[in-house]
C-alpha cells in the first residue's frame with residue numbers, strides 16, 4: 001500500500017532528524033502499538049535504540065514469551081526483559097479500587113522502567129507507541145463532560161519524570177493504520193492482527209483484588225474463549241474479545257457435588273478506534289459451547305455470562 005510505504009519513509013526521515021546521534025529508549029507493553037513503534041524506530045536508528053519490556057505478569061497466556069521471541073529472534077533487536085510479576089502482585093494485594101489499581105500499575109511501571117533506563121546509561125529520548133485515540137481519550141471523553149474516565153497508563157507520567165523528549169511516531173494513527181504499518185514493516189500477521197490489550201493488563205479484568213491464583217484462572221478461561229473464537233473464524237471480525245473474572249461466587253452443581261465458585265463474564269465488541277463500541281452478536285450455540293468448556297475445564301469458575309452493553313454507556317474494559 002503506497003500510503004503506508006510513504007508514511008514509513010517519512011517517519012524514518014523524521015525520526016533520524018529528531019534524534020540525530022542521540023540514544024532512544026522504548027518501553028514495550030507487549031501490545032501491537034509499542035512493538036510497531038519500536039520496529040519503526042529501530043529501522044531508522046538501529047543500535048541507538050534500546051527496548052525495555054517491563055513484564056508485570058498480568059499478560060495473557062504465553063504472551064510475554066511471544067514478545068521476547070519476536071524481538072530477540074525474529075528482529076534481532078536487543079531487548080531488556082524485566083520480570084516483575086512478584087513486585088506487581090504484592091503491590092496490588094488488598095487493593096480493590098479501579099483507579100488505585102491503575103495508578104499503582106502506572107507508577108510501578110514508570111519506576112521499573114526508569115531504573116532500567118539508568119542501568120543502560122540513560123537516554124536522550126523516550127519512545128512511545130501512543131495512538132491518536134490515546135491522546136484524545138486520556139484528556140476527555142468525546143461528547144461528554146471534560147473528566148478523566150480512566151487513567152491510561154501509557155500516556156503521561158513517564159515523560160515529565162524522566163525529563164526526556166518524546167519520540168511518538170504513531171501519534172496521528174488509528175489502530176487499523178498501525179496494523180497496516182506493522183504489516184508494511186514485516187511483523188507476523190498473528191501479532192499484527194492481535195486484539196488490543198490494555199496497559200494494566202489482566203489487573204483491570206479482575207474487579208476486586210488481584211491475586212496470582214485469579215490471574216491464572218482468568219488466563220485459562222480467556223485462552224479457551226479466544227481459541228473458540230479463532231476456531232469459529234470470528235477473530236478478525238471482532239475488535240476485542242476477553243473474559244472478566246468477577247468477585248462474585250454463585251452456587252452450582254457438577255455431577256453430585258455442590259460448587260460455590262466465581263462468575264466469569266465474556267466480552268466481545270466491534271469498533272474502529274475503541275472510542276465507541278457495539279456488542280458482537282454471537283450465536284447462542286457458540287456462547288453455549290464456550291460456557292460449557294470453561295466451566296468444565298477451568299477450576300474456580302462455575303458460571304459464565306455474556307456482557308451485552310455497548311460503549312457508551314459501558315466502557316470496553318470493566319475497570
Ligand code: XMP
Pocket residue numbers: 150151152153154196197198199200240274275311314315316317318319
Ligand atoms: P475503555 O475501557 O476505556 O477502553 O472503553 C478503550 C480501549 O482502550 C484500551 N485500554 C487501555 N489501553 N492502556 C492502554 O494502552 C490503558 O490503561 C487502557 N485502558 C483501556 C481498552 O482495552 C480498549 O481497547
